[in-house]
Amino acid sequence: MSTATDVASQRRNFLPVPLHTLCLTGTLPVDIYLGQEKESAPVLFRRRHIDIAGDELSTLLESGIETVYVPREQAEDYQNHLQNNVVSIIANHDLPLTDRLQFLGDTGRSMLREVFQGGQLDETIKQVGELSTYMSTIISENEVVVSELFDVLRHDYHTYTHVYNVASYSLLLAKGLGVSDEKELRDISMGGLLHDLGKLRIPLRILNKKERLTDTEWAIIQRHPTDGFIDLAVRDDMTEAQLMMVYQHHEKLDGSGYPVGIGGNELHFYAKVCAVVDIFEALTSNRPYRNPATKNEAMEILEGLTPNKLDQEMVQCWKALTIQ
Ligand SMILES: [Fe+2]
Known part of the structure; x- marks a missing residue:
């Protein structure tokens, strides 16, 4: 037995x-x-x-x-199967949009989980680049409604889930703010997928800790934007917007954020987009120490952070998109 x-x-x-x-x-x-x-x-x-x-x-x-x-020994075959099918599935308008979004979400999280576990940066960038193309394509070619997307996403706050959700929301918010250029949307998606790259260095016992963090643990958490930025900034295939999404997504307009404490005009447009949806995604996800907030509860908290910490116009745009 x-x-x-x-x-x-x-x-x-x-x-x-x-x-x-x-x-x-x-x-x-x-x-x-x-x-x-x-x-x-x-x-x-x-x-x-x-x-x-x-x-x-x-x-x-x-x-x-x-x-x-x-x-597990067939994981690569499974991954290839998803990627071989994803282009035709997301372009198949006979299928309901929610089914296509769900398929892309399953494929995306599976791709991210594998490359994040693998720890090879070149392979991560390659896969994240491909996934960004799929994500920006489906979002630019269809009228994706936040609440429909929200219902097919997972909300478990694994890093691969969180970054997939943040990238999806960043795309929708940028589109809502008037961005329509396909390359720009792809760059934003990629920046969203990479924004927490530095978190992969944080031990899970700290990331998932239920109790209050010690000062040392909090300092480790606060290193992740800088760690991710340092890894990516030496490459020649990252745009400034992508790097700033990584480096500045925890900064606040009033300078109360981290890692540097800069604010106001020094914050990049896409870092501010990422900051809004990053907080929304964290609030609406299951965490070890609390239940997820509803979309409305999360929006109230985001509105409470304007105009001092988050960009008011962006939060209002996100609110309008989430109540559609
Ligand atoms: Fe972060």
Whole structure:
């Protein structure tokens, strides 16, 4: 009989993937396992290259199964499968927009989780660049409503989830403020995906700590904009707007932010965009020490931070977009 430790180590050999993602693509190049029982190892449901019928998927979804499992040694095949399909899926106007946004979200978070774990900056930039193209394309070509996007996003505050959400919101807010140039939108998306790059150096025990942070731990947290900026500023493929989203997203108009404490006109337009949606995303996400705020509660808090800390026009624009 398997012990709990055996089961835990067997489960670590599997990658959890959203079942919904599989509904939109054809034959899968990976084995699919079911693993709803946390106290036992996942069991094989379908071998790779054998179709799962539409009614089988519906039955699984109806029974409340949202996550299935892929063996970790097939993670690259799974990733390639998503990326091979993402362009055609986001461009398929026969599919509901929310399905396409959900597929892109699943693909994006999966890409980010892999490259953030891999820790190779060149590969991270390459993948983030590709993902930014997909994200800016779907948002510039469609009327994406914040509340619809909000409902298909995850709100678990993993760094890969948080940056995906912040990049999506930054795109929508920039578009709401009148930005329409495709290259500019792609740059903003990329800046949003990279804005917390420096957080990858912070130990999870500090990032997820429920209790009040010590002064030392708070100092470690406050280093992340500078750490991310230093890593990216030496490259020749980052724009100033992207670098400022990374470096200045915790600065405030009245100079009370970090890491430098600059404010007013010294803050880059896109850093101010990022600051607004970064706080909104943090407030509306599940954290170890509190429940998420509703969109309305988060908006009230953002409005309370104007005009001294956040740009009033941007917060009002974001408010108008979130109540649509
Ligand atoms: Fe941050």
